[in-house]
Structures are given as structure tokens and as C-alpha cells.
Amino acid sequence: MAEENVSATLTIAVPASTVFAVLADPATHSAIDGTGWVREPVDRALLTEVGQLFRMDMCYGEGYRVINKVQVLEPPRVVGWFTGQEKEDGxxxxxxxxxxxxxxxxxxxxxxxxxxxxxxxxPSFIRDRGIRFPPFPPDHLVNSLHHLAALAKASWLVAGSQ
Known part of the structure; x- marks a missing residue:
């Protein structure tokens, strides 16, 4: 793959603020995930600032934990994070x-x-390990967006009935 990124787009019949609220809640990420790898959030605080860390338990082969660092957060327009790990020394x-x-x-x-x-x-030292990128078929992004749409619609309907 010549590109070093993949993306998918979906229009959701819900206001941006509702979609953003779902994305800013780590407790929803396992339900959004299109790969089935994301399990439970370790850190359940809502995403509120750039630099914020949140950990997720994962399952791909043996279980493991990732740590995410919020890279961009502009409610209700953009949220993004880097994914990594916490070494034994912290x-x-x-x-x-x-x-x-x-x-x-x-x-x-x-x-x-x-x-x-x-x-x-x-970095090259990670690429040299033979890890394939992306580590999932690109249609998993489409799956994730459809999961997000279902969660956002449900959230919007609940908020509208109150």
C-alpha cells in the first residue's frame, strides 16, 4: 500500500455534538470498534483535553493493554489520539x-x-519488526462508522425523549 493512511466517511443523521459526545466517551469505544479488538476502558473519564491519556484493554491473540494520548480535541469537530504502550518501567x-x-x-x-x-x-525500528499496516482490512473503518452511527442515534433519541 503506497499510502500510509486509510479513511472512510459516513453521513449520520444526528447532530455533530451528539456524535462527538459518543466519541469523547472511552466507555463507547469497544462498541464502536470495527475490528472487535477493543474490550474495556481502563480509564473512563471523558476526553476533555489534548494530552489526556486513556488506556484500553484489547484482545487480539493474547490480551494486552494500550495507552492512548489525545492529539487533537476540538468539540464538536475533531478528536484524535496516538496509540502506544506503557512499558514495565512506566x-x-x-x-x-x-x-x-x-x-x-x-x-x-x-x-x-x-x-x-x-x-x-x-519509525523504522517498528516497521522492521514486520508489522503490517494497517493491521486490519480497511472495511473495518466502515464497520466502525456504522457502529458509531447506531450509538449516536440511540443517544440522540434518548436525549430527545427527556
Missing amino acids: ELEFGGWNWRYDLRPLGPCDTEVTLSYDWSAV
Whole structure:
């Protein structure tokens, strides 16, 4: 693959603020995930600032834990994070790949959402390990967007009934 990123876009019939609220809650990430690898959030605080760390338990082969660092957060338009690991000595190591959601309101109740996975900053010592990027078929991004749409619609309906 010549490109070092993949993305998918879906229009969701929900306001951008509702979509963003779902994305800013780590407790929803396992339900959004299109790969089935994301399990439970270790850190459950809502994402509120650049630099914030949040850990997720994962399952791909043997279980493991990742640490994410919020890279961009502009409610209700953009949220993105780098993914890495916490070493045994407590040092954080990020691999150079990131996830990003860009939200574009198309009116009061429609939002175009683009999910991107970018691995252009992965250093050679990681690439030399033979890790394939992306480590999943690109259609997993589309799956994630459809999961996000279902969660955002449910959240919006619940909020509207209160």
C-alpha cells in the first residue's frame, strides 16, 4: 500500500455534538470498534483535553493493554489520539500511528464523519519488526462508522425523549 493512511466517511443523521459526545466517551469505544479488538476502558473519564491519556484493554491473540494520548480535541469537530504502550518501567512509548475522527455538520441534524487511521509516523525500528499496516482490512473503518452511527442515534433519541 503506497499510502500510509486509510479513511472512510459516513453521513449520520444526528447532530455533530451528539456524535462527538459518543466519541469523547472511552466507555463507547469497544462498541464502536470495527475490528472487535477493543474490550474495556481502563480509564473512563471523558476526553476533555489534548494530552489526556486513556488506556484500553484489547484482545487480539493474547490480551494486552494500550495507552492512548489525545492529539487533537476540538468539540464538536475533531478528536484524535496516538496509540502506544506503557512499558514495565512506566515509560510511555507511542508507535507512530493515530486514529482521528473529523465531523462536519451538514445541517442541524446531519453530520459527515470521516474516520482516519494514519501510520506515516511509524519509525523504522517498528516497521522492521514486520508489522503490517494497517493491521486490519480497511472495511473495518466502515464497520466502525456504522457502529458509531447506531450509538449516536440511540443517544440522540434518548436525549430527545427527556
